Amino acid sequence: MVKKKILIVDDDPDVRLSLQLRLTANQYEVISASDGVASIAEARKHVPDLMILDLGLPAGDGFSVLERLRVSGKLSSIPVIVLSGRDRVGNWDRVLKAGARTFLQKPVANERLLAVIRLLLTEQDRPRAVVYDLAGPDSSVSPQD
Numbered sequence: 001m002v003k004k005k006i007l008i009v010d011d012d013p014d015v016r017l018s019l020q021l022r023l024t025a026n027q028y029e030v031i032s033a034s035d036g037v038a039s040i041a042e043a044r045k046h047v048p049d050l051m052i053l054d055l056g057l058p059a060g061d062g063f064s065v066l067e068r069l070r071v072s073g074k075l076s077s078i079p080v081i082v083l084s085g086r087d088r089v090g091n092w093d094r095v096l097k098a099g100a101r102t103f104l105q106k107p108v109a110n111e112r113l114l115a116v117i118r119l120l121l122t123e124q125d126r127p128r129a130v131v132y133d134l135a136g137p138d139s140s141v142s143p144q145d
Contacts, residue, residue, distance in 0.1 A: 003029040004121055007048035009039040009065065010083075011057050015106070019052060019083075022110055028117075036060020040068050043075050050120055053100070055084040055091065066098040079120040083108060 006028050008019045013034070020030045031046050033039040037059040043051065051069075055062035062082060069075045082095045085106040095103045101120055104113065 003027055004050065005029045005031060005046055005048040006117070007039065007042055007046065007051045007078075008032045009034075009036075009042075009051060009057065009062075010054040011035060012054075015054070022113070023117075026114060034058075036062070036065045039065050040072070040075075043069065043078065044072075047074060048078060050117060051078050051080045052083050053080050055082060055086050055095075063094070063098050066095075066100055070099045079123075081113075081116060081120065083113075 006023055008016050008023075008030060009032070010016050010019070011034050016032045016034070020032065023030050031042050031048060033042045035058045039051070039053070039057070039060075042048075053062050053065060057065070060068075062084065066080060069078060069080065076099075080100045082091075082100045082103045083106060084091070084103070088103055088105050092103055102116060104116065
């Protein structure tokens with residue numbers, strides 16, 4: 001079976017390493033980038049199945065990355081999970097309007113992150129759905145059309 005490729009974009013090397021360890025342990029191929037410019041270059045080079053994107057990046061923040069993905073042909077269909085320490089309340093609408101599929105706040109439980117990843121990867125062949133990750137550690141993840 002071909003491993004799904006996930007591009008991790010975060011300027012914090014500890015976060016990138018932590019995510020990489022979690023994802024490779026769950027049989028995903030991981031690519032990483034530390035800034036906005038490198039994220040687009042890596043996405044063009046590898047065309048990942050999914051991107052995990054921080055908002056606070058050097059060389060183009062997460063919103064500029066989302067904008068560039070949205071207008072980049074084959075990259076526009078890459079599902080994006082925004083994973084940020086920024087407040088969800090103040091950024092939720094803006095993140096979704098910019099093209100992300102969901103917003104998870106750091107730190108995120110491993111089970112929650114993996115559930116959202118699995119959901120987005122299995123829905124790639126279906127019409128776009130926004131994944132609502134309800135607040136709280138015991139919340140469920142469900143798609144909404």
